[in-house]
């Protein structure tokens with residue numbers, strides 16, 4: 164059995180009863196259900212016994228919520244170090260669960276949890292996720308959409324990327340229009356939305372104040388994106404990067420994950436298109452395979468101090484193509500500032516998504532005008 168790292172040094176012991184891959188899904192659904200119950204009760208106001216998807220007064224050993232640790236407080240966040248648990252998960256679901264327990268950025272931990280307690284008035288009766296928001300979409304995605312960071316009252320509330328805010332409304336409507344999503348709305352983690360061949364992620368997994376992570380926070384979070392790219396490597400063929408921040412964060416992550424990035428680094432532009440070639444896989448000796456030793460490339464991406472057994476590092480799938488390149492597409496971010504002003508129109512977004520889907524080997528519908 165695996166476990167989700169406790170979100171706080173003061174957390175009660177983590178429950179071991181669930182596999183972490185199942186756990187994150189259960190936890191998200193629990194938050195969504197609690198939010199609905201809160202709405203039905205009409206409790207109103209900021210309830211400090213809630214937050215981060217955990218009802219602190221509830222039983223601690225009974226279900227997935229208990230595994231998540233205590234409700235976050237609005238107090239100062241403890242100073243923590245680099246990301247941990249990077250190489251424990253052998254698949255994306257496991258990685259997502261580890262991300263959800265990360266506390267590596269003190270400022271962002273404090274902010275996401277403060278927002279989860281104080282809440283926006285319109286969502287005052289809902290239980291906020293209040294944690295890092297992992298990527299969303301199938302583990303064998305061939306197209307990746309890279310944003311910036313979760314919104315304080317969107318992903319940080321619902322626990323799913325681009326869910327519950329205006330930016331997500333625009334993004335998922337466009338994905339649905341081109342046939343890459345089961346529905347055009349994304350309101351909660353249990354709303355039934357499915358993505359077809361597409362995964363949505365961000366280079367920073369915690370909601371930042373004013374939607375502006377610092378360069379240090381971006382760099383601290385990068386190992387999660389690098390690992391996500393490594394795990395997607397067997398199937399990934401294209402990526403749409405939303406905005407200049409995501410572009411600047413994604414290029415070094417792709418480079419660390421084994422793709423070649425042109426020098427000088429290509430600059431961001433809407434409609435930019437860059438091919439990232441695939442570097443040959445580092446050779447792994449029999450001794451490495453026996454002991455689980457990481458290669459220098461692998462080790463360089465692990466800035467954490469995790470003590471996970473290195474034998475958990477997944478073998479390269481036989482289906483992986485060492486020569487597969489990734490086509491990178493630049494697109495203005497789906498922020499309200501861009502969509503309200505018409506800098507990014509639904510048609511522009513659909514065109515980029517459609518081109519990227521074709522490049523990824525998916526079969527998008529013709530974008531509607």
Ligand code: SF4
Pocket residue numbers: 246262265266267268271272295367368369380383384385387
């Ligand atoms: S932004 Fe990333 S590295 Fe920082 S606390 Fe959140 S998940 Fe961890």
